[in-house]
Amino acid sequence: QAGLTQPPSVSKDLRQTATLTCTGNSNNVGNQGAAWLQQHQGHPPKLLSYRGNNRPSGISERFSASRSGNTAYLTITGLQPEDEADYYCSTWDSSLSVQVFGGGTKLTVL
Amino acid sequence: EVQLVESGGDLVQPGRSLRLSCAASGFTFDDYAMHWVRQVPGKGLEWVSGISWNSGRMGYADSVKGRFTISRDNAKNSLYLQMNSLRAEDTALYYCAKASGGGIDRPGDLWGQGTMVTVSS
Numbered sequence: 526q527a528g529l530t531q532p533p534s535v536s537k538d539l540r541q542t543a544t545l546t547c548t549g550n551s552n553n554v555g556n557q558g559a560a561w562l563q564q565h566q567g568h569p570p571k572l573l574s575y576r577g578n579n580r581p582s583g584i585s586e587r588f589s590a591s592r593s594g595n596t597a598y599l600t601i602t603g604l605q606p607e608d609e610a611d612y613y614c615s616t617w618d619s620s621l622s623v624q625v626f627g628g629g630t631k632l633t634v635l
Numbered sequence: 636e637v638q639l640v641e642s643g644g645d646l647v648q649p650g651r652s653l654r655l656s657c658a659a660s661g662f663t664f665d666d667y668a669m670h671w672v673r674q675v676p677g678k679g680l681e682w683v684s685g686i687s688w689n690s691g692r693m694g695y696a697d698s699v700k701g702r703f704t705i706s707r708d709n710a711k712n713s714l715y716l717q718m719n720s721l722r723a724e725d726t727a728l729y730y731c732a733k734a735s736g737g738g739i740d741r742p743g744d745l746w747g748q749g750t751m752v753t754v755s756s
């Protein structure tokens with residue numbers, strides 16, 4: 526089953542802004558948008574945003590999500606050392622009737 | 636405390652079966668869909684299966700369709716994954732995740748710590 530496309534790695538300086546991308550098609554990202562999850566090494570994933578820019582309770586406003594066409598974006602402002610993690614996008618594919626994930630982006634904060 | 640606790644992971648031989656369980660607490664279990672998601676150590680996330688709040692809809696990844704069965708017992712606040720005809724490529728850490736709503740199209744917003752399944756002779 527086709528997944529979503531994410532760049533394998535992104536590196537940004539401390540206190541800068543990182544924008545992560547997630548590309549799908551009209552049956553998934555273009556239709557449903559995407560959720561974003563953060564995973565630190567050795568820990569389970571944590572949901573950062575879903576259904577546009579809805580953030581679960583406790584998630585910092587430094588994380589914001591958006592979408593343009595078939596591509597979803599996660600923007601992280603004022604990068605902190607603790608933001609260094611793997612970031613995954615996911616959504617429902619209405620054609621395949623499955624949840625699909627991106628391959629993940631490893632964010633390094635320099 | 637809101638939490639999900641998986642259990643049942645083990646080392647099994649190819650072709651054998653295993654049943655995973657996920658115990659939920661701290662939220663109204665029967666309001667939400669649930670998912671199983673797996674992750675090979677060092678690799679990405681792969682959705683395995685999902686079940687709606689009332690078991691009315693279930694979905695499976697192609698890689699497990701016909702071999703795995705998801706179920707839930709709302710009276711026991713528990714989610715299950717029956718895994719048959721296990722293969723080496725099923726080796727992974729299996730996470731239980733609560734969906735953000737009642738349908739399986741909703742993402743997981745609460746994740747357990749995972750239970751490890753190793754398929755090897």
